[in-house]
Amino acid sequence: MVSHAIVDARSITAHHPLGTSTGHVVELRGQWDLLVRRALDVSTLAVELAALSEPEFLSLCDWLQDAGRGLPFRFLSVHAPTKQLALPEADLVELLLALPPVVDAIVVHPDVLERPERFAALGRTLVIENMDGRKGTGRTAAELEPYFAALPDAGFCLDVPHAGSIDPSMGVAHDLLDAFGERLRHVHVSSVDEDCHHLPLTAEDEEAFGPVLARCRDVPWILEADLPRR
Amino acid sequence: MPPPGPPPAWPGRPPPGVGSPLQHPVVPVPAGSVPGVTDTPQDALLELAAHSRSGFPHLVAARDRTERDLDDLRRRLSDVPRDGTTAVVMMGSWGRRERTSGSDDDFLVLVDGERRPDAEPQLERLESLLGLGEAKPGTQGIFGQQVFVGPMVRHIGLQDDTNANLTQRMLLLLESVPVVGRESYRRSLEQVVDGYLAGQAKDYRPPRFLLNDLIRYWRTICVDFAGKARAEEQKWGMRNAKLRLNRKLLFAGGLVPVLLCHLQRQDDQRAFLLDALQAPPTDRLAHAFLRYDAVDEGVRALGAYDRWIGLLDDAETRAHLRGLTREAAAEDPRFRDVRRLAKEFEQGLLALLFETRLSPLAREFVVF
Incomplete structure (x- = not known):
């Protein structure tokens, strides 16, 4: 019989697969070679390439066409732009559709979608993220429901601190998993400050998020801040 | 059966006061200690489906179709002359209870005992009843054969355990269902299980001999896939998709009950394995997800597998995947979706094996 003495004391950093977002590496913004190298220091398995502004996104599209195939990650997500949006939405969708198969x-952030149904062509590649307490919509299960109704193939990205910013008891996070857990594709993990800026995960949040993350043991966890130091 | 409606409360949500389940104690989980989870995996898929909003409609429909087709086949084979030592056994999607519109008739005539020329039914008696048209069984010399249980069991390992012998033995254990000759089938299955357990089983230990052969079989499938891909480009897309999904289900669905023998005394492992192996692999996996408190992960994993069964039921998708070379698959949107489903399925299996209380067993016994 397996010994009772083998106790597997887990921490966030022991999760598989764990990866990082490039979004918090502000000093290297737009330098995709260097950003990916930084991400590889965290994990060769999972990554989120965050192109939060449209100019960054355009440079990422070019870079991925050349470098995409050589990337080692087994899970690679791209965060679509949410700022400095100048392109017509239909053109943005065309660019997203042209991203390579890797x-x-x-x-996507639901609060910046003008007409969600335009994104339907992205099929199951599209993933909708829940919003933080500062945003006007997309924060709760009820607010996200119309987006998933318009995009029935879309997946769900649970941003754990976003949900915690609305309900520190994490009831909203559990509601989101109850409603969209079958669509869950990955999670975002970090702590956030009062203005919802991402910070390395605190020990208190790690404990508070534990029961939520324990429902997400199969999907990649993407860190949206530096690895927590313990 | 209609898919069940949404669950009243998501079972993965921990009750108030329960701490972080990220710290999981390594204690065995006898089935009786988990509310609603029985000792047998039979129909566990439907239990897990009750926690899912989709209700796994494609798997449920495929299971219903298989039962209907089995009834039909039993009627058609009832008049075929058969001696008391044989069984006609369906394998593949029949055994997994996953028949779709494109499934073929992978079958064996299983003969209890040593090789002999007069075992009935002879294959020609079945020619007009099984494997007609597109349902013709695979052409690799595995199916559509008379197989004798004596040599199958005597040659576990070493030179005489050919690829065909290993494959037939494993598929008999992992994905088979008798059409006629249920008693002979049961005796044969017992002999195969005994062939692995005799002199090898220990109290509260997964049976290593069987475990090693199961892992060997899975790795053999993977190596043979690469070998076939080098030899011929044809059907790469379908073969790859089935390797990622159907074959992986088969392997994991065998791995789980073998690991769970660690809950059994040596004398009980035989009955435990025989009971578990009578259930389709989707039941075995669903049972493990339920028992090891991984309902959310199980719903996602088997939900992905369910969508794959839905795709397999579509003739146009099947034709598309069959026509896909490796090079073309890399850029193909439909194959990309299949690959994504396969990843989601695999992630769920990995979470079951390495992120639950099964983890110490997987670590202790699966790698070395």
């Missing part, structure tokens, strides 16, 4: 998921 991209497993494309994360």
Whole structure:
């Protein structure tokens, strides 16, 4: 019989697969070779290439066409732009559709979608993220429901601190998993400050998030801040 | 059967006061200690489906279709002359209870005992009843054969355990269902299990001999896939998809009950394995997801597999995948979806094996 003495004390960093977002590496913004090298220091298995502004996104599209095939990650998501949006939405969708097959998921913020149904052509590659407490919509299961109704093939990205910013008891996070857990594709993990800026995960949040993350043991966890130091 | 409606409360949500399940104690989980989980995996898929909003409609439909087709086949084979030592056994999607519109008739005439020329039914008696048209069984010399249980069991390992012998033995254990000759089938299955357990089983230990052969079989399938891909480009897309999904289900669905023998005394492992192996692999996996408190992960994993069965049921998708070379698959949107489903399925299996209380067993016994 397996010994009771073998106790597997897990921490966030022991999760498989764990990866990082490039979004918090502000000093290297737009330098995709260097950003990916930094991400590889965290994990060769999972990554999120975050192109939060449209100019960054355009440079990422070019870079991925050349470098995409050589990337080692088993899970690669691209965070679609949420700022400095100048392109017509239909043109943005065309660019997202043209991303190379190495991209497993494309994360969008629901609050910036003008006409969600335009994104339907992205099929199961599209992933909708829940929003933080500062945003006007996309925060709760009820607010996300119309987006998934318009995009029935879309996956779900649970941003754990976003949900925690609305309900520190994490009830909203559990509601989101109850409603969209079958669509769950990956999670975002970090702590956030009062303005919802991402910070390395604190020990308190790690404990608070534990029961939520324990429902997400099969999907990649993407860190949206530096690895927590313990 | 109609898919069940949404669950009243998601079972993965921990009750108030329960701490982080990320710290999982390594204690055995006898089935009786988990509310609603029985000792047998039979129909566990439907239990897990009750926790899912989709209700796994494609798997449920495929299971219903298989039962209907089995009834039909039993009627058609009832008049075929058969001696008391043989059984006609269906394998593949029949055994997994996953028949779709494109499934073929992978069958064996299983003969209890040593090789002999007069075992009935002879294959020609079945020619007009099984494997007609597109349902013709695979052409690799595995199916559509008379197979004798004596040599199958005597040659576990070493030179005489040919690829065909290993494959037939494993498929008999992992994905088979008798059409006629249920008693002979049961005796044969017992002999195969005994062939692995005799002199090898230990109290509260997974049976290593069987475990090693199962892992060997899975790795053999993977190596043979690569060998076939080098030899011929044809059907790469379908073969790859089935390797990632159907074959992986088969392997994991065998791995779980073998690991769970660690809950059994040596004398009980035979009955435990025989009971578990009578259930389709989707039941065995669903049972493990339920028992090891991984309902969310199980719903996602088998939900992905369910969508794959839905795709397999579509003739146009099947034709598309069959026509896909490795090079073309890399850029193909439909194959990309299949690959994504396969990843989701695999992630769920990995979570079951390495992120639950099964983890110490997987670590202790699966790698070395």
